[in-house]
Amino acid sequence: MVQISNSIVLPQFDIKKPGNARTTIILGLAGWCLFLAIWYGLVATQLVPVQLLPSPWAVLTALYQLFAEKNFLADVLKSILRILSSYGIAAFVAIPVGMLMGTFPLVEAFLNPLVSPLRYLPAPSFVPLLLMWFGTGETQKIALLFLGVIWFLITLIMDNAKAVRMELVETAKTLGAGRRIILRTIIFRSALPAIFDTLRQMLAVSWTYLVIAEIVAATDGIGAMMMRAKRFVQVDEIMAGILMIGILGLLFDWLMRLAHRQFFPYLYREKALKH
Numbered sequence: 066m067v068q069i070s071n072s073i074v075l076p077q078f079d080i081k082k083p084g085n086a087r088t089t090i091i092l093g094l095a096g097w098c099l100f101l102a103i104w105y106g107l108v109a110t111q112l113v114p115v116q117l118l119p120s121p122w123a124v125l126t127a128l129y130q131l132f133a134e135k136n137f138l139a140d141v142l143k144s145i146l147r148i149l150s151s152y153g154i155a156a157f158v159a160i161p162v163g164m165l166m167g168t169f170p171l172v173e174a175f176l177n178p179l180v181s182p183l184r185y186l187p188a189p190s191f192v193p194l195l196l197m198w199f200g201t202g203e204t205q206k207i208a209l210l211f212l213g214v215i216w217f218l219i220t221l222i223m224d225n226a227k228a229v230r231m232e233l234v235e236t237a238k239t240l241g242a243g244r245r246i247i248l249r250t251i252i253f254r255s256a257l258p259a260i261f262d263t264l265r266q267m268l269a270v271s272w273t274y275l276v277i278a279e280i281v282a283a284t285d286g287i288g289a290m291m292m293r294a295k296r297f298v299q300v301d302e303i304m305a306g307i308l309m310i311g312i313l314g315l316l317f318d319w320l321m322r323l324a325h326r327q328f329f330p331y332l333y334r335e336k337a338l339k340h
Contacts, residue, residue, distance in 0.1 A: 119301040124308060127301035137290065141309060144275055144287045147203075151210035152271050156264055159218035163260075166219070167226025168252050180219050188213035189277050201282035213274035214267050221267065225259040226252055258329045265321035272314045276306075 101121055107113050108120045119127075131137035166173040166180075191212055199205040229252050237247045279288025287306050294302035326333055 116298070117300055119304065123301045124304045127299070128305035128308060131290070131302060131305055135290075137309075140286050140290050141313070143285045144279065144310075145313065147206055147210060147278065147286065148268075148271055148275060151207045152214065152268060154207070155211050155215045155218055155271075159215055159222055160260065163219045163222025164226050164248065164253060164256070167223040167256075168248055173223065177223075180216055184216040184220060188274055192277075192281060196281065205281070206278040206283070209278045210271055210274055214271050217270065218263070218267050221263045222256075222260055225256040225263060228259065229255040258325070258332055261321070261325055261328065265318060265325065268317055268321065269314055272310055272317075275310060 104118075104121055108115060108118060128137075162176070166176055188209055192209065195205045195208050199208060233251050233255060234247055237251050242251070275286075276288035276291060279286040280292050283289035283292075287309055291303050291306040294300075294306070
């Protein structure tokens with residue numbers, strides 16, 4: 066058998082070796098170009114009726130018209146407010162609970178049998194109950210978005226706290242630190258970069274529940290606009306709403322990545338030195 070030398074393998078495909086910035090940008094653009102080409106091809110060849118799959122240009126035109134003529138900005142701002150409110154409440158609950166579970170095994174033994182099964186319950190299944198408990202108002206929508214992320218957040222933050230090196234805790238104990246000081250100044254501060262990254266990743270999950278939260282008796286928001294468009298079979302506006310959610314999700318992800326760099330610059334200096 067002929068053994069292929071590693072020297073002929075493209076260096077960009079080396080295992081876990083990051084590519085340069087130029088290659089990364091080119092590949093990213095190539096992926097989008099391929100996606101748009103397939104989309105245009107489906108429309109141009111009429112494999113899918115144009116009524117069901119408008120062209121990319123038609124979707125962008127619909128998005129512009131929504132902002133220019135149909136006060137879509139108010140819907141977008143309302144959806145952002147719902148996401149930030151529900152996610153802020155979820156983070157406010159999940160961070161202390163997850164930290165306690167990750168720090169004290171007895172707390173984990175008490176709460177984990179309750180939290181873990183709830184992760185597997187789909188949040189939309191709670192819609193009938195939430196409607197009976199809170200009606201069709203704003204509280205029901207915030208509660209659904211809250212339930213969509215809270216159990217995952219608690220579990221992931223618990224894992225972030227567990228990942229803190231035990232040597233740091235033992236050193237603090239040797240120096241006479243108590244449990245509160247160790248929890249606040251050692252475990253929490255050590256886990257904070259990972260917790261922040263967990264919050265960034267789970268925010269994407271919150272956006273995925275937005276339309277579900279806004280299709281039930283909602284008069285405003287991106288999901289409500291999409292339901293109005295559905296009644297009139299305006300597929301271009303529905304796809305424009307989907308595109309808007311994707312844009313907002315990417316924007317918030319970028320903002321949180323930027324904030325992560327500002328809050329924890331030492332992590333990026335260490336990464337640069339390694340490479």
